[in-house]
């Protein structure tokens with residue numbers, strides 16, 4: 201991020217990027233004679249006002265620009281808080297498994313290879329929003345929550361310095377159908393904040409920015425750079441048209457991934473090689489993420505998505521039995537099933 205800001209500053213001049221600039225409102229400026237829109241202004245918290253041809257509201261899930269455009273609504277709390285960290289740690293099997301999801305009742309854990317010998321991880325725990333940890337206690341709390349899980353989880357937590365562990369409650373928002381108004385347009389979490397489970401929120405924001413830049417450039421070039429003829433409305437409509445379906449679909453899939461990660465049940469049986477075989481049963485209709493067996497002699501593809509007449513109720517509450525469960529071996533299998541379903545082959 202600092203690199204990107206530096207590049208932007210270099211290309212746009214010294215006043216391109218202003219820190220501490222909290223936008224509180226925007227106003228469409230109209231030609232007093234014709235009533236036609238001629239610019240848009242933003243007012244900052246400290247009273248400064250800036251004027252431009254267009255305003256892009258990329259101000260995140262609690263966007264002030266969105267609030268003014270479509271009205272105040274509260275984001276939806278996912279019921280999960282999330283601890284995150286990056287540790288200098290390379291699992292022994294890093295070459296075959298780059299991404300893992302470990303599932304438990306009312307808690308789950310995700311780890312991802314981010315290169316350079318580092319692993320990023322996320323520990324999700326179901327609890328009310330707004331919880332705070334006393335200074336220096338996050339790691340201890342995580343080890344209390346996940347301490348009895350697989351070494352793949354515990355080692356990562358232990359290898360992360362306390363000061364590098366962050367915590368935030370997870371929210372999303374319902375997608376909206378109005379992405380722009382006058383000379384103002386929304387982008388990223390401001391318009392389609394989603395659950396983090398597919399790692400797509402930031403990607404969608406980047407794609408939005410790319411499409412919007414293209415559409416604005418095209419509209420600008422069409423009128424030969426004549427600001428009085430510039431049709432921002434057409435550019436915004438094109439941008440929304442090309443982005444809304446994709447972003448909303450991924451928003452829905454991210455919600456489904458979060459739902460499955462938080463409402464599963466493990467069913468176990470023992471296969472011919474004496475290994476525990478797990479089905480990851482999600483309460484999405486009758487869909488079952490079901491690897492029949494990872495060491496299946498007939499080589500049934502791992503992590504295939506199967507439809508089976510299984511009915512499962514969502515697990516609502518953390519049962520004491522599932523806390524710190526010693527059978528994280530099973531959870532590892534469920535994790536592999538998850539990845540298989542996403543097309544990456546994990547081996548064990």
Ligand SMILES: Cc1cc2nc3c(=O)[nH]c(=O)nc-3n(C[C@H](O)[C@H](O)[C@H](O)COP(=O)(O)OP(=O)(O)OC[C@H]3O[C@@H](n4cnc5c(N)ncnc54)[C@H](O)[C@@H]3O)c2cc1C
Nearest residue numbers: 221222223258259260264388389396399400401402403405
């Ligand atoms: C735990 C977790 C893991 C995630 N993992 C991934 C991942 O692996 N991959 C991925 O692609 N995405 C991931 N995401 C999602 C990603 O972080 C967001 O979707 C992304 O940051 C959205 O970018 P944005 O620019 O729209 O908003 P933000 O990143 O929220 O940026 C908004 C900016 O606007 C500023 N701002 C806010 N209000 C105002 C105001 N009134 N005036 C001026 N400025 C303002 C803020 O300070 C901030 O700098 C994850 C999210 C979470 C919570």
